Amino acid sequence: MKTIVLGPPGTGKTTTLLNEVDKYLKQTDPDKIGYFSFTQKAAHEARDRAMSKFNFSEDDLPYFRTLHSLAFRRLGIRKDEVMQRRHYEDLGKKANLIVDYHEYENEHTGLFTTKSDILRIIQLAKLRGITPEEQFKKHEHTQLVDIKVLKQFSHDLNQYKKDYNLIDFTDMITEFVKMDRSPRFDVVFIDEAQDLSRSQWQMARSIWDKTQDTYIAGDDDQAIFKWAGADVDSFIAQKGKVMQLTQSYRIPQVVHDIASKIVNKIQHRLPKEWRPKTQRGLLSYYDEFKQINMKQGNWLVLARTKFMLADIEETLYSQGLYYQNKFKTNKEQDLYKAVIDWENVRKGVNINYDQVVRIASYMSQNHFEKQSLKYMDKDGMYGLPELRERQWLRTDKIWYEAFDQAPSRSIRYIRRMRENGEKLNSSPRIVLSTIHGVKGGEQDNVVLLTDLSRNTQINYEKNPDDENRLFYVGATRTKTHLHIVRPKDNYKGYKI
Numbered sequence: 445m446k447t448i449v450l451g452p453p454g455t456g457k458t459t460t461l462l463n464e465v466d467k468y469l470k471q472t473d474p475d476k477i478g479y480f481s482f483t484q485k486a487a488h489e490a491r492d493r494a495m496s497k498f499n500f501s502e503d504d505l506p507y508f509r510t511l512h513s514l515a516f517r518r519l520g521i522r523k524d525e526v527m528q529r530r531h532y533e534d535l536g537k538k539a540n541l542i543v544d545y546h547e548y549e550n551e552h553t554g555l556f557t558t559k560s561d562i563l564r565i566i567q568l569a570k571l572r573g574i575t576p577e578e579q580f581k582k583h584e585h586t587q588l589v590d591i592k593v594l595k596q597f598s599h600d601l602n603q604y605k606k607d608y609n610l611i612d613f614t615d616m617i618t619e620f621v622k623m624d625r626s627p628r629f630d631v632v633f634i635d636e637a638q639d640l641s642r643s644q645w646q647m648a649r650s651i652w653d654k655t656q657d658t659y660i661a662g663d664d665d666q667a668i669f670k671w672a673g674a675d676v677d678s679f680i681a682q683k684g685k686v687m688q689l690t691q692s693y694r695i696p697q698v699v700h701d702i703a704s705k706i707v708n709k710i711q712h713r714l715p716k717e718w719r720p721k722t723q724r725g726l727l728s729y730y731d732e733f734k735q736i737n738m739k740q741g742n743w744l745v746l747a748r749t750k751f752m753l754a755d756i757e758e759t760l761y762s763q764g765l766y767y768q769n770k771f772k773t774n775k776e777q778d779l780y781k782a783v784i785d786w787e788n789v790r791k792g793v794n795i796n797y798d799q800v801v802r803i804a805s806y807m808s809q810n811h812f813e814k815q816s817l818k819y820m821d822k823d824g825m826y827g828l829p830e831l832r833e834r835q836w837l838r839t840d841k842i843w844y845e846a847f848d849q850a851p852s853r854s855i856r857y858i859r860r861m862r863e864n865g866e867k868l869n870s871s872p873r874i875v876l877s878t879i880h881g882v883k884g885g886e887q888d889n890v891v892l893l894t895d896l897s898r899n900t901q902i903n904y905e906k907n908p909d910d911e912n913r914l915f916y917v918g919a920t921r922t923k924t925h926l927h928i929v930r931p932k933d934n935y936k937g938y939k940i
Contacts, residue, residue, distance in 0.1 A: 445656075445657055445658070445684070445685065446652070446657075446658045446659075446660065446682070446683070446684030446685065447657070447658070447659045447660070447684055447685045447686075447687055448660050448661075448682055448684045448685065448686045448687065449461060449659060449660065449661035449662075449687045449689065450661075450662070450663065450686055450687065450688050450689065450714065450716065451661070451663060451688070451689030451690075451716075451718070452663055452665065452689075452692060452695075452707075452716055452718040452920075453663070453666065453692060453694060453695060453703075453917070453920035453921075454692040454693050454694025454695050454721075454886070454920065455689035455690065455691060455692050455693070455718060456689060456691075456693060457635070457661040457662070457663070457689060458486060458489065458490070458635055458661065460661065460687070460689060461479075461490070461633050461635055461659055461661050462489075462490055462493050464631075464633070464659055465477065465479060465490060465493075465494060465633065466494075466497065468630065468631050469494060469497075469498055472630045472631065473630075474494070474498075474500055474504050474505050475504070475505075475506055475507065476628075476629055476630040476631070477505075477507065477508075477629060477630065477631055477632075477633075478507040478514075478627070478629040478631070478632040478633065478651060478655070479491070479507065479508040479509075479632075479633045479635070480507075480509065480510065480511050480514060480632070480633065480634050480635070480648070480651070481509075481510060481634070481635040481636050482510065482635065482636035482637075482639040482640065483510065483636060483884070484509075484510055484513075485884070486635050486636055486884075487508050487509050487510055487513075487635075488508070490508050490633070490635075491505050491508035491509075494508070507627065507629070511617065511640075511644050511647055511648065512613050512616055512617065514620075515616035515617055515619070515620040515625070515647065516616055518620060518625040518626070518627070519616060519619055519620060519623070519625060521611060521616065525609060525610060525611055526610065526611060526612070526613070527605065527610050527611065527612040527613075529544060531604070531608070531610060532544060532558075532563065535600065535601060535604050536560070538600070539596075539597055539600055541560060541562060541593075541597065542559050542560050543558065543560045543562070543563045543597075544558055544559055544560065561585035561586060561587040561589050562589055562593065562594050562597050563597075563601075564585060565579045565580055565585055565589065565594060566579075566594070566597070566598050566601060567614065567673070568584070568672075568673050570614040570615075570618075570643065571614055571641040571642060571643055571644075571672075571673030572641070572642050572643075572673060572675070573642050573643060573646075576594055576595070576598045577591070577594075577595070580594060584671075586899055614641075614643055617643045617644060617646070617647050618643060620647055620650070621643075621646050621647050621650050624650065626650050626651045626654055627654075628654045628655070629651070629654065629655040630655065630656055630657070631655060631656065631657040631658070631659070632651055632652045632655045632657070632658045632659070633658075633659045633661070634648055634652075634658070634659070634660045634661070635661050635662075636661070636662060637660045637661060637662035637679050637682075638662035638663055638664050638666060638667040638674070638676055638679045639662075639667060639668075639669050639674045640674065640675065640678065640679070641672075641673040641674055641675055642673070642675040642678060645675060645678045648660075658684075660679075660682060660684070662679055663716075664676050664679050664680050664713055664714050665707050665710060665713055665716070665913055665916055666883070666913065666916070666917050666920075667679065667913055668879070668880060668883060668910075668913050668914045668917050669880070670910055671910075677712075680712070680713070680714055688716065688717075689718075690716075690717055690718045690719055691718070691719050691721075692718055692719065692720055692721060693721055694721070694886055694920070694922075694923055695720045695721060695725075695920055695922065695923075696720055696721055696723040696724060696725020696726075696922070696923070696924060697720045697721075697722075697723070697724050697725055698724060698725045698726065698727045698926070699720070699725050699727065699919060699920070699922045699926045700718075700719075700720035700725075702727060702919055702926065702928075702940060703916055703919045703920050705940070706912055706915055706916045706919060706940065707912070707916045709908065709912045710909050710912045710913060710916075711908075711909055712909055713909075723924070725922070725924055725925065725926070726924065726925040726926070727925075727926050727928070728925070728926070728927050728928070729928050729929075729930060730927065730928070730929045730930065731929075731930055732929070733745075733755070733756055733759060733891070733893070733929050734759050736891060736927055736929075738760070738763075738765055738874060738889075739765065739864060741873065741888055741889050742873050742874075742887055742888050742889065743873060743874040743875070743887060743888075743889040743890070743891060744875055744877065744882060744885065744886075744887040744889070744890045744891065744921055745767075745874060745875070745876045745877070745891040745893070746877055746878065746879045746882060746890065746891065746892050746893065746918045746921070747876075747877075747878055747879070747893040747895070748878065748879065748893065748894075748895065748896055748897065748900055748914070748938075749878060749897050749900065750771050750878055751897075752893060752895055752897070753769055753771075753876045753877075753878075756876055756893075757769055757876065760874060760876075761857055763860070763864075764857060764859075764860025764861045764863060764864050764866070765861070765864065765866065765873070765874060766861055766866040766867075766868070766872045766873050766874065767872050767873070767874035767875070767876060768871075768872040768874070768875050768876065769876045769877075770875060770876060770877040770878075770881050770882070771877070771878075771881065776854050776857070776858075778802065779806065779847075779850055779854055779858070780858070780868040780869075781799075781802060782802045782803050782805070782806050782843075782847070783843045783847075783858060783868060784868055784869050785799045785802060785803050786803050786843045786846060786847070787843060789803070789827065789828050789831075790828060790840060790842075792827065792828070793827070794825040794826060794827040795825065795826055795827075796824075796825055796826075797820055797821065797822045797823070797824060797826070800817070800820065800826055800831070801817060803846075803847075804817060805849070806846075806847035806848075806849050806850045807839070807846060807847060807848060807849055808848050808849050810838065810839075810848070811837070811838050811839040811841075811846055811848060812836065812837055812838065812839075813835065813836050813837075813838070816834070816836040820836075828840060844858075844859060875887075879914050879915070879917055879918040880914070882921060883917055885921055886921050886922070886923055887921060887922070887923060888922075888923050888924040888925065889922075889924065889925045889927065890918070890919070890921045890922040890925070890926050890927065891927040891928075891929065892915070892918045892919060892926065892927065892928050892929065892940075893929050894915070894928065894929060894930060894931045894937045894938040894939070894940060895929075895931050895932055895933075895936075895937050896911075896931070896936055896937050896938055901936050901937075904938065911938060915938050915940065919940075928940055
């Protein structure tokens with residue numbers, strides 16, 4: 445029997461599946477249960493819960509994983525046989541094309557990002573089970589693509605994989621289905637199903653065709669990965685017993701009202717009734733991001749595309765607020781640690797060799813004898829008296845005076861953060877992300893930027909359902925207070 449677990453944001457779809465897993469684990473061998481999710485995070489959450497509740501080891505639950513991970517395991521593929529970014533770059537050099545490629549968020553989902561529309565066309569075609577020429581005719585690419593170059597590169601890519609005995613993520617799925625490599629399960633669970641590609645749906649069917657019971661959980665209104673091959677139509681078309689979840693445990697009333705206005709714009713969807721939690725919640729509108737007071741609380745700042753976060757970063761930096769851009773490595777994080785290390789040393793705390801090296805890197809020779817580092821015991825612990833006594837350390841000034849090699853801009857930023865009461869030894873309060881990058885997340889305060897790039901504006905006009913789903917997901921990350929920043933251009937942007 446097939447059961448469709450259908451639920452809007454915060455209604456507990458994954459929890460519902462996990463409760464069903466609990467029931468089956470009481471009567472079924474754990475290796476007869478298949479739990480497959482679009483992301484590693486969800487699959488591992490299910491596995492960890494089962495391990496904790498029933499005292500299982502990881503080896504006892506071999507089939508709690510992503511579909512790609514299952515294919516990888518069942519086909520007996522080695523890691524060095526999988527196409528990596530370096531392979532695409534190597535092929536690109538030979539073809540004089542930019543073909544960078546990396547798996548989306550390293551989640552083993554099969555989703556990808558690339559700067560090359562030629563590679564994007566080829567990969568989308570494979571995910572959708574059509575030819576590159578057919579995908580080309582859909583006109584979903586933004587670059588000028590020559591059909592002859594496309595055909596040649598598609599041929600070169602296939603030949604490259606043959607020559608070097610390589611396989612890509614979509615090939616794994618195709619081979620799994622072709623070779624009928626699915627184990628036999630008593631029950632199969634598929635979470636986040638609205639994000640599966642057409643080829644992944646084929647794999648999922650090959651799995652549940654051999655099982656007694658199947659549970660499929662998802663929400664078509666949250667299907668936001670169409671750009672990378674996700675096939676929401678296959679989810680909508682699923683037949684079976686429907687388990688409708690109606691109570692959201694995340695969304696307050698005013699956010700529910702806004703979210704409902706957005707979701708009702710979607711033309712092609714399954715109808716759903718759902719209720720908010722009892723809290724009223726808050727909703728605020730702004731003409732500019734800098735009008736928002738973010739000095740307290742935890743925040744998600746969500747934009748449509750990555751480049752729109754640059755101005756936001758600059759504003760937060762100038763205000764001395766502790767933030768993290770999800771798509772960038774914080775180069776100042778090492779300096780934050782050095783500041784904490786130095787302050788601990790001045791308080792009488794001993795630090796290890798690596799911490800000494802870190803603080804020394806921000807000091808000139810006038811403050812720290814760099815040659816001394818090579819003579820220090822790498823397993824030793826060091827305090828201020830010992831460092832000064834051996835004349836390795838020549839200062840005990842406050843950090844912003846002692847760190848005379850640190851960038852002055854960074855020093856000003858950290859001092860401003862300290863004045864604002866920010867805690868450098870904790871995670872940043874404010875996280876910047878695209879809406880795609882935070883799917884599944886939630887936060888008390890959510891800032892939703894409604895500006896659209898030229899390309900997304902064009903897509904919005906052509907395919908309004910795509911943008912409606914995306915901003916629905918963005919708004920429903922909110923637990924308490926939704927902050928909406930109106931578009932800079934009244935004639936462009938997403939209107940809420």
